[in-house]
Amino acid sequence: MLKTFLFGIVLGILAAAGILYAYPAVDQQREASLVSVAPNGGTRETFHINIPMDRIMLGAPGQDEPVPPGLEWPGDRLLSSIRVELFKLRNARDAVVGVAARTAAQDGDATVIDWVLHLPARGSVFINMQAEPEEGGYRLGYFRAGAREFEPLSGFLTERWVSDTSGDEDAPAGRIELQAGYTSMQEQPE
Amino acid sequence: MKYVIALLLGLVAGIALFLAGLIFNPLMVERGLSPLSVTDAEVIALSFDRVASDNIVLTNDGESQQQPHPAKILQLWEAPIRQTTAMATVMRDARGQTAGIGIKFASRSEATRLLEGKALVDSVWYVYLPGRGSLFVRQNENYWPLLRDVAFPAYRSAADKWKGTWNGDMTAGPGALGTAAVTGGSGKLEGMSTIGIESLTVRAYSVDEGLVAAEGRLLIEIPDTGEDL
Numbered sequence: 001m002l003k004t005f006l007f008g009i010v011l012g013i014l015a016a017a018g019i020l021y022a023y024p025a026v027d028q029q030r031e032a033s034l035v036s037v038a039p040n041g042g043t044r045e046t047f048h049i050n051i052p053m054d055r056i057m058l059g060a061p062g063q064d065e066p067v068p069p070g071l072e073w074p075g076d077r078l079l080s081s082i083r084v085e086l087f088k089l090r091n092a093r094d095a096v097v098g099v100a101a102r103t104a105a106q107d108g109d110a111t112v113i114d115w116v117l118h119l120p121a122r123g124s125v126f127i128n129m130q131a132e133p134e135e136g137g138y139r140l141g142y143f144r145a146g147a148r149e150f151e152p153l154s155g156f157l158t159e160r161w162v163s164d165t166s167g168d169e170d171a172p173a174g175r176i177e178l179q180a181g182y183t184s185m186q187e188q189p190e
Numbered sequence: 191m192k193y194v195i196a197l198l199l200g201l202v203a204g205i206a207l208f209l210a211g212l213i214f215n216p217l218m219v220e221r222g223l224s225p226l227s228v229t230d231a232e233v234i235a236l237s238f239d240r241v242a243s244d245n246i247v248l249t250n251d252g253e254s255q256q257q258p259h260p261a262k263i264l265q266l267w268e269a270p271i272r273q274t275t276a277m278a279t280v281m282r283d284a285r286g287q288t289a290g291i292g293i294k295f296a297s298r299s300e301a302t303r304l305l306e307g308k309a310l311v312d313s314v315w316y317v318y319l320p321g322r323g324s325l326f327v328r329q330n331e332n333y334w335p336l337l338r339d340v341a342f343p344a345y346r347s348a349a350d351k352w353k354g355t356w357n358g359d360m361t362a363g364p365g366a367l368g369t370a371a372v373t374g375g376s377g378k379l380e381g382m383s384t385i386g387i388e389s390l391t392v393r394a395y396s397v398d399e400g401l402v403a404a405e406g407r408l409l410i411e412i413p414d415t416g417e418d419l
Contacts, residue, residue, distance in 0.1 A: 013205070016209065025304055070261065070262055071263075074246065074280050086278065103318050107377055118274070
């Protein structure tokens with residue numbers, strides 16, 4: 001019987017090790033990437049944010065109705081010209097695939113607008129936007145850095161506001177449309 | 191029958207032995223001194239609150255230990271973001287004065303290998319420091335030492351709580367020396383490429399609420415450019 005007990009101990013150790021080895025402790029849910037090939041090289045991907053449904057936070061001084069309710073924006077003067085927004089990020093199929101942050105700040109004469117897109121199953125990308133919008137009402141920015149899948153990529157991001165025209169009762173007020181263009185570091189556009 | 195019972199008892203003992211070995215494994219060595227603590231270069235030292243209710247906002251799937259703050263914030267319940275935490279917090283300088291705003295996105299990493307003592311989290315920081323510019327920090331964090339030294343003793347205690355002082359570097363990569371990769375985005379920091387470390391000091395932990403008294407720090411090495419950053 002002692003031999004059986006000892007055999008059980010060995011079996012238990014092997015079983016626990018095997019289970020930990022074989023089954024992933026973390027398994028992120030993946031949505032298929034909806035990427036299309038761009039005519040001038042590279043690939044394109046479109047994301048959007050439904051407003052107000054996907055807005056997690058709107059942080060700015062002096063708000064009458066803060067988002068989320070109960071938000072207390074720090075009163076420090078240093079932060080008085082900063083506006084921070086957090087969103088859920090959707091793909092072209094309207095499925096939530098990540099989270100995003102948009103920061104707009106006035107620093108002296110300079111306007112800073114930055115995006116960070118974080119897609120848990122793929123990685124993150126940091127984009128520095130131009131202060132002035134282009135003709136056509138969209139703003140353009142370029143990748144500064146990326147993590148994991150986005151690390152070896154360079155590219156651009158455009159943002160534009162698209163108002164809802166459906167007239168549906170439960171429709172969003174509009175959406176922020178983000179179009180990302182990816183190229184590898186080896187084939188950067190001029 | 192008695193052989194079946196002996197086998198089952200052995201199995202349970204084996205699993206318990208394995209788990210104890212995993213937690214108290216002497217071969218899982220600490221990384222020791224952070225490379226930034228011995229650098230000659232100047233560093234940007236930022237501190238921030240790690241308790242949910244002390245942040246501007248913190249949200250997750252709503253079922254995690256740390257409760258979202260404020261209570262009515264949108265929760266990250268959709269499957270692709272369910273294992274993600276988003277946080278916005280005030281960053282303070284070494285004198286405790288407000289230095290800027292920090293946003294952190296952290297997701298559990300599929301590279302987690304508990305057998306190797308790696309409970310990994312993929313995280314990124316966006317930090318905006320008025321007058322200086324913006325920074326993007328990407329890193330892998332290892333929560334295993336925190337789980338082993340703080341969370342596990344809390345689970346073992348009758349009160350489900352842990353009190354003491356625990357200091358540790360959370361950053362475990364992607365840099366070869368266990369450092370984070372830092373990129374400057376705008377202002378004086380534009381174009382900067384350097385390394386950083388996130389560390390944590392925990393003073394109280396509760397099984398129900400997670401971190402009860404804790405402070406985080408972000409150390410960013412400043413490359414020698416001759417400019418005053």
